[in-house]
Amino acid sequence: MSHTLLVWLVGGLLLxxxxxxxxxxxxWRARERERRTAWSTARAAIDSxxxxxxxxxxxxxxxxRLLTRAESMAAGRGGASAARAAAQHAREADRLWRTHQ
Numbered sequence: 001m002s003h004t005l006l007v008w009l010v011g012g013l014l015l016x017x018x019x020x021x022x023x024x025x026x027x028w029r030a031r032e033r034e035r036r037t038a039w040s041t042a043r044a045a046i047d048s049x050x051x052x053x054x055x056x057x058x059x060x061x062x063x064x065r066l067l068t069r070a071e072s073m074a075a076g077r078g079g080a081s082a083a084r085a086a087a088q089h090a091r092e093a094d095r096l097w098r099t100h101q
Contacts, residue, residue: 031080038083039074045090046070052097063096 049067066089073086 035080035083038080038087039077042070042074042083042087042090045087045094046074049090049094049097052094056097056101058100060096060100063093063100066090066093066096 046067049063049070053063053067070086070089070093073082073089076082
């Protein structure tokens with residue numbers, strides 16, 4: 001194989017690699033940003049539910065189970081869908097405690 005062909009082959013591979021990186025990098029960043037935002041929302045919902053739990057006059061077993069499930073999901077981390085599920089459990093627990101006050 002001549003040196004010219006090798007240079008063209010390496011250059012072509014670099015161009016294809018750069019094209020893939022240019023196309024995929026924004027998607028990876030957007031996915032990571034979505035995941036971080038979802039977990040931030042979930043942590044805020046869990047904190048709000050914990051405050052409602054502490055302020056509640058009575059125990060609400062179903063709300064406690066929901067909050068425990070949300071906290072377990074948060075401890076395990078995961079993707080954006082797990083964060084949305086944890087936030088939903090925490091919001092439901094918060095709603096239950098607020099209605100039983």
